[in-house]
Amino acid sequence: MRTLLALARASHAAPTVVVTGLAVLLGVEAGLAAARVLLVGLAVLCGQLTIGWSNDLLDAGRDRAVGRTDKPLATGQLATRVVTAALAGAVVACAALSLALGWRAALAHLVVVAAGWAYNLGAKSTVLSWLPYVVAFGTLPAVPWLALSPPALPPWWMLAVGALLGAGAHVVNVLPDLAEDAVTGVRGLPHRLGARASGVLAVVVLLAGTATGVLGPGGAVPPWAWSVLLAAGALAVVSLGRPGRTPFYAAMAIAVVNVVVLLVRA
Numbered sequence: 584m585r586t587l588l589a590l591a592r593a594s595h596a597a598p599t600v601v602v603t604g605l606a607v608l609l610g611v612e613a614g615l616a617a618a619r620v621l622l623v624g625l626a627v628l629c630g631q632l633t634i635g636w637s638n639d640l641l642d643a644g645r646d647r648a649v650g651r652t653d654k655p656l657a658t659g660q661l662a663t664r665v666v667t668a669a670l671a672g673a674v675v676a677c678a679a680l681s682l683a684l685g686w687r688a689a690l691a692h693l694v695v696v697a698a699g700w701a702y703n704l705g706a707k708s709t710v711l712s713w714l715p716y717v718v719a720f721g722t723l724p725a726v727p728w729l730a731l732s733p734p735a736l737p738p739w740w741m742l743a744v745g746a747l748l749g750a751g752a753h754v755v756n757v758l759p760d761l762a763e764d765a766v767t768g769v770r771g772l773p774h775r776l777g778a779r780a781s782g783v784l785a786v787v788v789l790l791a792g793t794a795t796g797v798l799g800p801g802g803a804v805p806p807w808a809w810s811v812l813l814a815a816g817a818l819a820v821v822s823l824g825r826p827g828r829t830p831f832y833a834a835m836a837i838a839v840v841n842v843v844v845l846l847v848r849a
Contacts, residue, residue, distance in 0.1 A: 585660075586661070586665060589655040589660050589661040590636075590655075590661065590665070590666070590669055592653070592654075592655050593635065593636055593639045593654070593655050593656060593661055593666055594631070594632050594635035594636055594639075595631075595634070595635035595638065595639075596635075598631070598635075598756070599628065599631040599632060599634075599635055602627060602631050602723070603624055603627050603628045603631060605723065605842060606623055606624060606627040606723060606726060606727065607620055607623065607624040607627075608846050609623075609723070609724050609726075609727045609728075609846070610623040610624070610727035610730070612727075612846060613727040613728045613730075613731060613735075613737070614731065615727055615730060615731065619684070619727075619730055620727070622680060622683055622684060622730075623684065623688075623726060623727050623730060625676075625680050626677060626680035626681045626683075626684060626692055626726075627692065627695075627723075627726065629673045629674075629676040629677035629680060630673075630677045630681070630692060630695060630696040630699075631699075632669075632670075632673040632677075633670060633673045633674050633677055633696060633699075633700070634696065634699035634700065634702075634703065636666050636669055636670040636673065637670060637700060637703050638703045639654060639655075639656050639666065640656065640663065640666055640667065640670065641703050641704070642654075642703075643656045643657055643663070645767035645769070648766065648767055649763045649766050649767060651763070677692075677696060678693075681693060684726070684729075684730040685729065685730060685734065687729040687730075687734045688725075688726050688727070688729040688730040688734070690729075691722055691725040691726045691729050692726045694718065694719075694722045695718075695719045695722050695723055695726065698714075698715040698716070698718040698719035698722070699715060699719055701715045702715035702716070706771075707757075707769060707771050708768070708769050708770055708771060709770075709771065710771070710772055710775060711772070712753065712757075712771025712772045712773070713749075713750050713753045713754070713771075713772050716749035716750060716752055716753035717746045717749045717750050717753075718746075718749070719749055720745040720746060720748050720749025720752065721742050721743070721745045721746030721749060722742075722745070723745055724737045724741045724742055724745050724845075725737055725742065738799070738800065739799070740795055740796065740799025740800060741799075741845065743792075743795050743799065744792050744795050744796045744799070744841060744844070744845045745845070747788055747789065747791050747792030747795060747841070748789065748792050748838060748841050748842070748845070750788045751785045751786075751788045751789035751792065751834055751837070751838055751841075752838060753771075753772075753773070754772075754773050754781050754782075754784055754785035754788070754834065755785050755834050755835055755838060757771060757773045757774070757781070758773060758778060758781055758782065758785070761773065761774055761778055761781075779830070782822075782829070782830025782833075782834065783823055783830055785830065785834035786818075786819045786822055786823060786830050786833050786834045786837065787819070787823075789815075789834055789837040789838050789841055790815055790816060790819045790837055792837075792841045793811065793812055793815040793837060793840055793841050793844060794812060796841060796844035796845050796848055797809070797811065797812045797844060797848070798812075799848075800848050808844070808848065811840060811843075811844060814840075815837050815840050818833050818836060818837060819833065819837065821833070822834075
């Protein structure tokens, strides 16, 4: 049980659960049968596990250098061979489950996973650190839609909201670790911009995602959607330029709003 809990922590459990849950809800919105929704969820779960475990394996040295007590590999609570074995199993399961969705959906999902691996393998230390997130989140809505029979593409605005959500999620995810990353030589776009400018960027990008989700579907915009857009805009205006972590918290709130709009407006 202790090993399983350590593996869960090493998998980056929170984002793994969030992305898997989002994929499942997108599958329901796309109209997939229950069995296919479950299959999408399992495939995405395994893919996210490979991203999380590979990240901790690759970053174990950095995590030890900065004394990360929340990383089981860095603290010695989890053996490298155990994570390696779990990673290998997740890779095989991810490939098999993805292929069971059909080659189109499998290809889309493997793009999502490949983007996560690209980030782990070095993109996070470049000025293009945002790109894997944009590709992954922008492609994710296509996975359940391409698993339909016959396969279909999701609306353009859904892909756009996903891409903007990914860009904002990257900045929000990196902001708490800027100081520790600097010690180990990680210099992605948020590191180069600095905490304050990155917080502002996250708010602006995520607000653009909210606007796309509200206005993108076309037709009459329901009153609640206008209210959501105005509330997100007000939150952005209040937080922009504020010192400290205010933009960070505002960006997190707007990111949640984007997910809700993405699902409800679909």
